[in-house]
Amino acid sequence: MIPILDMVQGPVRWLAGDGPMGDRILSTRVRLARNIRGTRFVGRALEPELISLRDRVLDLGLSISALPGANAMPVGDLAVMDRQLLLERHLISHDLTGDSAVRGLVLAGDEKVSLMVNEEDHVRIQALAPGFQLEAVFEAAQKVDLELEAHLSFAATPELGYLTACPTNVGTGMRASVLVHLPALVLTQQIKKILAGVNQVGLTVRGFYGEGSEVVGNFFQISNQTTLGLSETETLTKLSRVVNQILEWEDRAQENALRDARLQVEDTVLRALGVLKYSRLLRSEEVVGLLSAVRFGHTLGLRNVPSVSVLNDLLLRCQPAHLQRAAGREMTAEERNAYRAELVQKVLEVRDAPRFDP
């Protein structure tokens, strides 16, 4: 068994909050979908074939210089909780948390670059970084891609580019995404209009936290929809331009909110901080909303609030698997709510919170 516990105990590098525009952009991600020429797609291949492919890629992953300090593991060997932990750190996809025996993961020591094996495609290269840095993240993924290509022959045609299991990825096989915080656009109810506009230029925006369609915490993931017809660089340039445009709108919405409803904004931010510091039970989705509100205060120049790094760290560690790993045991939702509140108050160094005698 791989010592996931030790490996993923601390904060994640890509959520460190110290990247460019880190107070408004949580992270940038690029993933490249690749398939091995002459091997059937994951959905069609037989298990022995896929296991053999998995082991070959896991071995190869350990030798790649662009994946320093890598660990390689068959995902099926991991405990359910460990898989959940990796999912919460965005290191594997939801598809990869299942019990399938064929799946694998290679993870660089700093968790910034990883390879998923036999998820939807044979190989998915993922790179993550804190803040807004599309080029750097693309380069990190590309380095792994080039090293892999020296050993593997990827399925591609001159007309289409890379071939993938799902037609929506054919071409570059690249999905680049930026995780942005847009509290003022939500507050001023402009977000719907903007989401619609973004869709029209071939990009996708969706709420990041929260089940289903409900947006929690004003976090949005903006990514390219198309992989055909534009080169990687053109795609990144377009995504970058749109993100910058949205940030300008967000800036204007913030100015308007402060001008027209300053006290209400301050009240929302400060109440959120009060609840984080004092509550005894914090639900998973509620804490995302509260952390979002406090982050908004930070962006607006509120003094004496937790730093973006601390807020990001809490966003990560308040998730169910992280809480249970920290507690060293499985917990019911109610137990997690209590443990989550304690964790938040420990991290925020709340010293004066009243307590009942035990």
Added chain:
Amino acid sequence: MIPILDMVQGPVRWLAGDGPMGDRILSTRVRLARNIRGTRFVGRALEPELISLRDRVLDLGLSISALPGANAMPVGDLAVMDRQLLLERHLISHDLTGDSAVRGLVLAGDEKVSLMVNEEDHVRIQALAPGFQLEAVFEAAQKVDLELEAHLSFAATPELGYLTACPTNVGTGMRASVLVHLPALVLTQQIKKILAGVNQVGLTVRGFYGEGSEVVGNFFQISNQTTLGLSETETLTKLSRVVNQILEWEDRAQENALRDARLQVEDTVLRALGVLKYSRLLRSEEVVGLLSAVRFGHTLGLRNVPSVSVLNDLLLRCQPAHLQRAAGREMTAEERNAYRAELVQKVLEVRDAPRFDP
């Protein structure tokens, strides 16, 4: 102009929180309705007649030893804000805040005993004290009553007792009431059943704060409904017995709440404290609810929460006229909400609250 400003700046004695059972009973009140024999009731008399009566009672009030340090004033001479201030301190009734020229007030220096003149009846004697002390409060009112009777002849018959403008007060003319805090009975949804039962034994319970029928802050006023057929002492004994019974039920409900839903109760209490300490805007009714929740924590043994005296003081000073008096100017509701939050945080000595740069 009477210097109401100086007189009513500080905390009120009857809300000091140091009375018997002060954590659960805010205050006890007794008022006696009296009318002058041979003078028509207020609703029927002519203005000159009432003004003459008023001046006579105001003069008399200043000489009564049971009203030490008294101030006497025609209420119509007071500024609207001062009348509102007296109403918020429960020193005059809502009826007495109008512009009528005939009304008067005599107020003991400690605000515990007062005379209202030409409200519904010619004279209403009121005594207030912190906590649960029906006998002491009745005695304080009775002393004033006896001294007044030495100079005034009160309308009464041997069969009916004291005659009053409204038939519901005929007899003793006494209304005794106890202001209790019943958070656990509200939480466990038993309060409705109890209110119904109390009505059946000739007592009245009504929510104390909040407009209309909505109960705010779990404060209830329990008082006698009947003034005929029972002596003052019998009435007080009955009221006392019922209040004690209700407090026992409240105790049991608290035990149940702590046994079955301890974390939820703690969470409610602590969140309320967090919002009081951090919010930037506090509405009038909201603050009553929050103070009620924190008081509940105090009753349950929460360490490191504001004392009952502080909570009572805030209950008083967060009211609109008190806020405006403290600010020295009239304020809109929104301005009051901001000022209220500042006041609460000053009183609670919140030092670490984040602030926006001005």
